[in-house]
Amino acid sequence: MGLYDRYLALRVRSAEGTPPAHVALVITERDLLEPGAYDTLSEFLEWAFAYGAERVTVYVSVLDPEAVAPLRRGLESAATPRDTAVHGPDERTDSDAPIQVSVGLGGKHEFTEAVRSLAEEAANGDLDPAKIDEADIESELVLAEEPDLVIKTGAERLSDFMIWQSVYSELYFTDVNWRDFRKRDYLRAIREYTDRSRRFGQ
Numbered sequence: 001m002g003l004y005d006r007y008l009a010l011r012v013r014s015a016e017g018t019p020p021a022h023v024a025l026v027i028t029e030r031d032l033l034e035p036g037a038y039d040t041l042s043e044f045l046e047w048a049f050a051y052g053a054e055r056v057t058v059y060v061s062v063l064d065p066e067a068v069a070p071l072r073r074g075l076e077s078a079a080t081p082r083d084t085a086v087h088g089p090d091e092r093t094d095s096d097a098p099i100q101v102s103v104g105l106g107g108k109h110e111f112t113e114a115v116r117s118l119a120e121e122a123a124n125g126d127l128d129p130a131k132i133d134e135a136d137i138e139s140e141l142v143l144a145e146e147p148d149l150v151i152k153t154g155a156e157r158l159s160d161f162m163i164w165q166s167v168y169s170e171l172y173f174t175d176v177n178w179r180d181f182r183k184r185d186y187l188r189a190i191r192e193y194t195d196r197s198r199r200f201g202q
Helices: 003-012 037-050 066-079 107-123 134-140 183-195
Strands: 022-028 055-061 084-087 097-103 149-153 170-174
Touching: 003 183, 022 037, 022 183, 037 055, 037 183, 055 170, 066 084, 107 149, 149 183, 170 183
Parallel strands: 022 055, 022 149, 055 097, 084 097, 149 170
Antiparallel strands: none
16 A cells, blocks of 8 residues: 555544445446456455445446346456445345345336336335325335445446435545546545535535
């Protein structure tokens, strides 16, 4: 670790703010085609848990549906520091694995499926439409937990990621592309997070 990285690590560990317990990362299918992309992902996961994260969600934005299967195989075979649940766009998971990797699951699609499921329950008489609340919708989502921090590399957009869950998340955008993402970039994100005052929509 270089001198600057050690400085950042010290700043993060001595910060008054609490580090994020749930970190989310948004990358693209193109990012994973770069040499060393899976090694960088494994390192990212190690950094996250080393600096206070208890859960990590990775969302891989996919434009070509045919890319989902090979990306999923690559992600499943990539070395990770802890148990990992990898799922495609139409799969629900009840896994408690600390690492959740979603390939090609768009937030609009996820929310639409949740609403459709509740509508079917209401049509069957199993659910009173007037009593549907946020908890009912959240129970139908593939990724139920809200991340504290969302990190997006390469561009300032979320790529249709966790539309419902990320409304109160802190967002960190970096113009550093995934192929160049280093530990210092992660530490910068954590430092900025601990310096912020979260408002949770207020």
